[in-house]
Amino acid sequence: MIILGIETSCDETGVALYSETAGLMAHRIYSQIALHEEFGGVVPELASRDQIQKLLPLILQLLTDEEIALSDLSAIAYTAGPGLAGSLMVGACVGRSLAYALNIPAIPVNHLEAHLLAPMLEENPPTFPHLALLVSGGHCALIHVEKLGGYFIIGETQDDAVGEAFDKTARILGMPYPGGPKIATLALEGNPTRYHFPRPMTDRPGLDFSFSGIKTFAANLIHQEGSDPSTFPDIAASFQRAIIDTLVIKSRRAIQQTGLSTLVVSGGVSANQLLREELALMARDLNIELHFPRLEFCTDNGAMVAYAGFQHIKQGKKTDLTINIEPRWGMGSNLRLIHS
Amino acid sequence: MPPCVITCGMAKILSIDTSTAACTVALSVEDKVIQRHKIAPREHAQLILPWVDSLLAEAGITLHDLDAIAVGQGPGSFTGLRIGVGVAQGLAVGASLPIIVVSSLQIIAQTAYSELNHEKILVAQDARMNEVYWAAYSKDKTGLMKAIVEDQLRLPSEVELPEGDDKWCLVGDAWNVYSQVLAERLQTLDFQPAIDIFPKAECLSQIASQLFNLNQIVSPEDAMPVYLRGKGAWTAVSHL
Numbered sequence: 001m002i003i004l005g006i007e008t009s010c011d012e013t014g015v016a017l018y019s020e021t022a023g024l025m026a027h028r029i030y031s032q033i034a035l036h037e038e039f040g041g042v043v044p045e046l047a048s049r050d051q052i053q054k055l056l057p058l059i060l061q062l063l064t065d066e067e068i069a070l071s072d073l074s075a076i077a078y079t080a081g082p083g084l085a086g087s088l089m090v091g092a093c094v095g096r097s098l099a100y101a102l103n104i105p106a107i108p109v110n111h112l113e114a115h116l117l118a119p120m121l122e123e124n125p126p127t128f129p130h131l132a133l134l135v136s137g138g139h140c141a142l143i144h145v146e147k148l149g150g151y152f153i154i155g156e157t158q159d160d161a162v163g164e165a166f167d168k169t170a171r172i173l174g175m176p177y178p179g180g181p182k183i184a185t186l187a188l189e190g191n192p193t194r195y196h197f198p199r200p201m202t203d204r205p206g207l208d209f210s211f212s213g214i215k216t217f218a219a220n221l222i223h224q225e226g227s228d229p230s231t232f233p234d235i236a237a238s239f240q241r242a243i244i245d246t247l248v249i250k251s252r253r254a255i256q257q258t259g260l261s262t263l264v265v266s267g268g269v270s271a272n273q274l275l276r277e278e279l280a281l282m283a284r285d286l287n288i289e290l291h292f293p294r295l296e297f298c299t300d301n302g303a304m305v306a307y308a309g310f311q312h313i314k315q316g317k318k319t320d321l322t323i324n325i326e327p328r329w330g331m332g333s334n335l336r337l338i339h340s
Numbered sequence: 341m342p343p344c345v346i347t348c349g350m351a352k353i354l355s356i357d358t359s360t361a362a363c364t365v366a367l368s369v370e371d372k373v374i375q376r377h378k379i380a381p382r383e384h385a386q387l388i389l390p391w392v393d394s395l396l397a398e399a400g401i402t403l404h405d406l407d408a409i410a411v412g413q414g415p416g417s418f419t420g421l422r423i424g425v426g427v428a429q430g431l432a433v434g435a436s437l438p439i440i441v442v443s444s445l446q447i448i449a450q451t452a453y454s455e456l457n458h459e460k461i462l463v464a465q466d467a468r469m470n471e472v473y474w475a476a477y478s479k480d481k482t483g484l485m486k487a488i489v490e491d492q493l494r495l496p497s498e499v500e501l502p503e504g505d506d507k508w509c510l511v512g513d514a515w516n517v518y519s520q521v522l523a524e525r526l527q528t529l530d531f532q533p534a535i536d537i538f539p540k541a542e543c544l545s546q547i548a549s550q551l552f553n554l555n556q557i558v559s560p561e562d563a564m565p566v567y568l569r570g571k572g573a574w575t576a577v578s579h580l
Contacts (some may be wrong), residue, residue, distance in 0.1 A: 043574045049567070052422050056429050056561045070434060086419055093385065093426030100389055101403055101434020179472060321393055323385035323427075 001030055001074040001315065005306025006061065008091030009083025009111045010049045010138075011036055013054045014302030018103055018310050022123050026066045027303040029296070030054045040177050041167075048086030048197075055094055058073050059146065070102055077309020080108030081326030084139070088325040096323045107309040112331050116145060118293040121307055126291040131260045133251050135275070136267030137163030137180070140209050143331070144255045145264070147208040148311055151331050154258070155207025155250060160245060163269050165211035169218045173232050183236045184272055190237030195221060197242030202249045207257070209250060214242055240274060248278045255286055256277045262289040271298040351407040351552045354392065354431070355545040358424035359385040359416025359444035360465070360513075366541035367395040368549065374398055375542045384423050392431070403435040408557060410548030412444035412539060414566040415473040415491060416465065421565035429560045438550045438557035443566070447539035449477035449485040449545065452511045454543055456534060460506045461485060464514035464522060467493055472514040473568060476502045484547055493568040496521045501528060511537040 002025070007014035016027030017210065036042045078095035081088055090106070099106035116132050119125060128150075132143040140162040142155035160168070163180050170179020173186075182340050197217055200210040218239050225231040251263060263283060269275065270292055283290035297303055355366045363384040366375040376391040396402060411428035414421040421444075432439050449461040459479035464472045476489035488502050496518035501508060509531040515522060516535055523529075551557070 006443070039574065043571075046571055046574060049423060049565075049571075052426060053564065060361065060433070060561060086422065089385065089419060090422055090426050093423050094430045097427045097430025098390065098434045099430075100393070101431045321389040322387075323389060323423075325385070 001313070002068065002308070003302070003306045003310045004076045005302040005309055006055070006059070006075050006078040006095045007092045007111075007114070007300050007302045007305045008051045008055060008087050009079045009081070010300060011042045011050075011086055012300040013051055013058055013299055014305070015055070015058050015279040016302035016306040017062065017066060018020050018303065018306035020310065024060060024303050024307070025068075027301060028058050028062050029301055030058055037176050040171065042084070043280050044084045044086055047084055047092060051087045051090040055090055072100060073104060075099070075105045075107060075309060075313050077107040077109050077305050077312070079111045079114065080324060081111060081329030083111055083327060085325060085327040088327060092323050092325050096321075097328055100321060105313065107312050107317060108319060108324065108326075109305050109308045109312070110182065110329055110331065112139065113151070116143065116151065116264070117311070118266045118304040119215060119264050119291040119295045119303075120299060121303055122291065122294060126262050126264045126289065129260060130262035130264050131251070131254055131258060132264045132266065133247065134267045135247065135265065135269035136161045137161055137167065137178070139267060142207050142210070142250060144258055144260070153331060154254060155209065157209040157211060159210050159212040160215060162209070162211055162247065163267070165215045165243065166269070168215050172219050172222055173236065180269070181271070184241060184274065186233050187237035187240045187274070188231030190235070192237040192241035194234040195238035197238055199242055199246045199249065202246055207250055207254050209246065211243070214239065244272070244274050247275060248282055251279065252282055252286065254290060260288075262291065264291045266293055266298065268299045271295050311315050351549055352401065352405060353408050353410050353440070353545055353548050353552060354395070354403075354406055355410040355548055356388065356424050356428055357410045357412030357444055357447055357539045357541055357544055358388065358563040359414050360420065360538050362538035362540075363387045364539060364541035364544075365391045365395060366545045368545040369399045369401065373542045373545055375540065376511055377540055380539060384420060388423065388427055397512065403431060406435065406437055408438050408440050408548070408552050410440040410442060410544055411563060412447050413441040413564065414444050414546060415467065415493070415568040416444045416457065418565070418567060421567070425512045425565050426496040428493040429563055432563070439560055439563040440557055441549050441563050442544055442547050442551070443487070443491050444476070444539055445473060445475040445491045446477060446485055446487065447544045448511060448537055449475070450539045450543040450547055452509070452534065452539045453479060453485055454540070455537065456509060456511075457511040458531065461509045462501075462508045462510045462526070464496075464499065464510060464512040464518075466517050467569065469569075469573065470495065471506055471517065471569075472496050472499065474499050476508070478506070484550060489569065491566070497525065501526055507531070511535070522563050
């Protein structure tokens with residue numbers, strides 16, 4: 001059984017082949033970063049235009065490179081949400097129609113679930129149950145993963161996602177989009193203790209997050225320092241330290257509250273090196289297992305979609321011929337993925 | 341009123357247009373055309389594949405028996421164009437078929453000719469942002485509507501009648517929004533504007549048949565929407 005995975009939820013076009021016997025066979029990613037840089041952020045209509053231009057050539061190239069014929073495919077999984085409606089629609093239309101033409105099933109996949117399952121593509125994958133920390137440009141949540149399909153959100157952001165806080169602060173520092181990874185690089189040259197940023201919502205019980213305050217603190221601080229570029233490395237380092245501290249404090253608290261012995265981290269911010277180092281220290285201290293996806297599967301990719309689709313196919317999931325997207329598809333605090 | 345389809349040759353073609361509020365799909369097999377058509381804003385993605393499936397079943401053929409897939413490539417609703425082109429691409433790749441791309445304004449003109457029996461059609465579709473998609477089509481000797489003024493994005497205050505003393509009929513939904521300025525610009529119009537002409541896939545299949553016979557086909561990955569509005573229309577994103 002070979003599954004083609006298609007990811008088009010935002011500004012990345014990802015495709016992958018996952019085999020029941022061989023595991024992940026290959027994947028390709030096309031990133032639109034250059035397109036959106038001049039606009040300082042993702043322009044949904046332009047993202048959608050790029051998706052339809054890139055998706056089919058990327059699929060055909062992947063199949064050619066791997067010497068896989070269309071007739072070898074057993075199913076097609078595509079991201080149906082959450083994400084940008086126009087971008088999602090491209091993957092859904094091409095994926096669903098191709099599956100119809102090949103007379104194979106098409107599986108709509110929840111993007112968040114795909115991220116949660118991305119670490120399963122690594123050697124020695126995590127076992128269930130475990131605690132998941134999902135940190136990306138659109139999300140920040142602690143999730144009790146009981147089993148495949150059994151996701152309980154036990155803490156989430158009340159305002160900005162963590163990657164969003166990185167990107168917005170980077171923008172105030174004059175960095176081109178997407179600035180999050182650039183903050184981490186600039187922070188390497190800075191002193192993380194020079195400025196004391198708040199660690200929001202850590203002084204009271206609970207597992208929820210709030211990052212808009214840190215972002216505002218950064219904006220005020222930059223103004224206070226006269227927008228002096230020589231202060232930027234210290235601001236970046238202090239800002240990053242506050243965010244990572246907050247994530248570690250909440251993760252530690254969640255492990256202690258749930259008694260789970262495995263922490264699985266995914267989403268774009270899971271590529272952050274300081275986060276990886278600090279969580280490794282915490283894991284050693286608490287004597288728990290720690291899992292990350294490889295760096296290229298932290299951000300959006302087709303491999304995680306193909307894998308999630310494969311798991312649904314195994315459970316016998318079927319769909320009809322309507323092409324449905326769920327731009328606001330959430331993950332509720334019960335056992336099921338919730339359609340909004 | 342003449343029938344929309346005069347001749348479709350022998351080609352078996354599936355035709356799709358989702359550039360407007362109309363979702364329209366037709367299947368031409370031998371000398372017959374069957375169609376599904378509904379004014380259904382925001383329902384296109386739900387309707388389209390079930391319709392394709394039922395049309396094929398009705399004709400007693402499969403996708404793989406087709407010769408080509410035709411799609412309206414715009415201009416029109418951006419998301420609508422991507423639904424039509426995305427579905428056409430998926431079907432064509434999966435069944436090893438070529439695609440025939442046709443201007444959605446030409447399909448509207450062909451439909452207008454079929455419904456109004458008027459051989460000179462001006463098409464003005466609302467393009468939002470104070471602009472219109474504009475074109476002029478005229479019937480050629482084979483019965484197809486051919487562009488006299490190519491599809492373009494214009495300010496309503498800048499459109500003008502094509503040269504010559506032909507009698508033109510204006511169709512399209514731009515009249516709903518810009519009737520006053522359009523009436524000023526097109527004073528010599530002879531006919532009452534027809535605002536409720538939506539593209540019909542059976543008229544697309546008529547155009548597509550001829551293009552197929554002329555071998556004007558593209559491979560699926562080369563079938564792309566034509567938006568007419570470029571990325572200059574978007575400005576920097578405000579982020580805070």
